[in-house]
Amino acid sequence: MSPDATPTGAPPTRSPGSPAGPAAVELTGITKRFPGVVANSDITFSVRRGTVHALVGENGAGKSTLMKTLYGMHQPDEGTITVDGRQVTFHSPADAIAVGIGMVHQHFMLADNLTVWENIVLGSEPVSGGRLDVTGARTKIDELARTYGLAVNSGALVEDLGVGARQRVEILKVLYRGARILILDEPTAVLVPQEVDELFGNLRELKAEGLTIIFISHKLDEVRAIADEITVIRRGTTVGTADPKAVTNRQLAEMMVGSALPVPELRESTVTDRVVLELSGVRVGGGAGERDVLSDIDLTIHAGEVLGIAGVEGNGQAELVDAIMGIRPIAGGTIELAGRDVGHLSTAARREAGVGFIPEDRHRQGLILEGSLWENRILGHQTRRPAARGWLIDRAAAKADTRRIVEAFDVRTPGIEVTATSLSGGNQQKLIVGREMSEDPVLLIASHPTRGVDVGAQAAIWEHLRNARANGLAVLLISADLEELIGMSDRLTVILRGRLTGTYDPRSVTPEQLGAAMTGAGEDAAAPAPEVGQ
Numbered sequence: 001m002s003p004d005a006t007p008t009g010a011p012p013t014r015s016p017g018s019p020a021g022p023a024a025v026e027l028t029g030i031t032k033r034f035p036g037v038v039a040n041s042d043i044t045f046s047v048r049r050g051t052v053h054a055l056v057g058e059n060g061a062g063k064s065t066l067m068k069t070l071y072g073m074h075q076p077d078e079g080t081i082t083v084d085g086r087q088v089t090f091h092s093p094a095d096a097i098a099v100g101i102g103m104v105h106q107h108f109m110l111a112d113n114l115t116v117w118e119n120i121v122l123g124s125e126p127v128s129g130g131r132l133d134v135t136g137a138r139t140k141i142d143e144l145a146r147t148y149g150l151a152v153n154s155g156a157l158v159e160d161l162g163v164g165a166r167q168r169v170e171i172l173k174v175l176y177r178g179a180r181i182l183i184l185d186e187p188t189a190v191l192v193p194q195e196v197d198e199l200f201g202n203l204r205e206l207k208a209e210g211l212t213i214i215f216i217s218h219k220l221d222e223v224r225a226i227a228d229e230i231t232v233i234r235r236g237t238t239v240g241t242a243d244p245k246a247v248t249n250r251q252l253a254e255m256m257v258g259s260a261l262p263v264p265e266l267r268e269s270t271v272t273d274r275v276v277l278e279l280s281g282v283r284v285g286g287g288a289g290e291r292d293v294l295s296d297i298d299l300t301i302h303a304g305e306v307l308g309i310a311g312v313e314g315n316g317q318a319e320l321v322d323a324i325m326g327i328r329p330i331a332g333g334t335i336e337l338a339g340r341d342v343g344h345l346s347t348a349a350r351r352e353a354g355v356g357f358i359p360e361d362r363h364r365q366g367l368i369l370e371g372s373l374w375e376n377r378i379l380g381h382q383t384r385r386p387a388a389r390g391w392l393i394d395r396a397a398a399k400a401d402t403r404r405i406v407e408a409f410d411v412r413t414p415g416i417e418v419t420a421t422s423l424s425g426g427n428q429q430k431l432i433v434g435r436e437m438s439e440d441p442v443l444l445i446a447s448h449p450t451r452g453v454d455v456g457a458q459a460a461i462w463e464h465l466r467n468a469r470a471n472g473l474a475v476l477l478i479s480a481d482l483e484e485l486i487g488m489s490d491r492l493t494v495i496l497r498g499r500l501t502g503t504y505d506p507r508s509v510t511p512e513q514l515g516a517a518m519t520g521a522g523e524d525a526a527a528p529a530p531e532v533g534q
Ligand SMILES: Nc1ncnc2c1ncn2[C@@H]1O[C@H](COP(=O)(O)OP(=O)(O)OP(=O)(O)O)[C@@H](O)[C@H]1O
Pocket: 034, 035, 037, 038, 039, 057, 058, 059, 060, 061, 062, 063, 064, 065, 066, 412, 413, 421, 422, 423, 424, 425, 426, 427, 452, 453, 454
């Protein structure tokens, strides 16, 4: 450990590079530079065979870069990679796959309109006698699924699967290619608690079969629950390796960012009686012959109020957000913003009326990845100040405001001319949150606002939300992180199969009760919350 990284109440650490058992992976002296940034600087990282090894560190610390190097997506400028005792040089992921390394990315890469087995074999189709060996492929997949307890129906269409099942398909896909070393990039970010338990069960089975798992995560409780060892990186360098049984969250957070762990909490109520958003009887159709994806949605949010929505992914939250933002048409009901019917306005007109939007998928809806940071600043806000001057884009003002956001939201970047794609995931998220909270929106639709950000940045985003709420912002908060939902909401509701199924008081509800309501098991337990601010 470097002396400046020594946290107070130093956690038990081992110097990196001296694992007890045989190493499956040994990275030595890895340095990787990008223009203006040293993403990895002389990193040493060692993973014992048959263990689960977590990699933690603040946003932009260099975790993904290191894993992409191990997976052959980047070539290191310096350093060596050793897999199972043999030094290797990768020119592409195909080379990494050939020695048994597989990577499951945060953004799933499955084709929705294909079946599970088709997705799994895609790119390495088995051929027998010049023809696609469907039976052979399916038998092999079913065997893998059984061996590792990865329950999926290989004949199902991927579009019909929930997030947890999709992730199992991604894992099966890398196992099918013979991976013995699995890299998982923030695998639990999109999962609800029950799914996290299932995933951890799967990881234990994989480990029991001798596989090695490396995973990146910002969720320190989970890291301590599943990992055999934890390596912390900070500003591109290895800080140390910790024993999860002996280290606390606080010590880990201090190793990562040099600050204590934040807790989401709202403190005093700021809820007013001024209604900002009102949905009455909103219905969204599911397409020809399909049942509605949203039915009878009644919902009110006041100025100064955060309404949290809990739900297992795929229960209508994406459609609800799309309906409010005008991305999807409504088939019935009304949507009023500050008393004005906006239900049939375009997305641009709704934004113009003061709606900020932090989308669930920052790559598809939040950013132009190849655009510069300042161009991304004006994305979706082209007609508004500071970017607009009459019909023209005011570049100087847009750039100045981008610099302000970078500063205020601590976006770690060498400048505002770099492309969004060159930012780390967490820093991309901070840029979006900063953009959407600028221009004083009256309503903020926030889908997973702190997904993928480190504990320090999470605390900063919560603080920005709290301040804006105190100034009268109404927030619709959707999050898979129940602690965040409970801590940051004035009122909570659960979405289940396209309906809102009860209101909960965040001051008394437990994550377990919410979890039960999310799966439909706790419908009876729905206790009406005192109507806040009405
Ligand atoms: N393709 C790229 N081009 C330029 N810079 C890059 C590129 N990829 C990463 N970087 C930079 O390298 C540094 C490390 O980024 P990396 O994505 O590895 O961080 P991370 O630890 O995975 O962060 P997060 O937790 O936010 O995902 C950051 O400063 C990032 O901006």
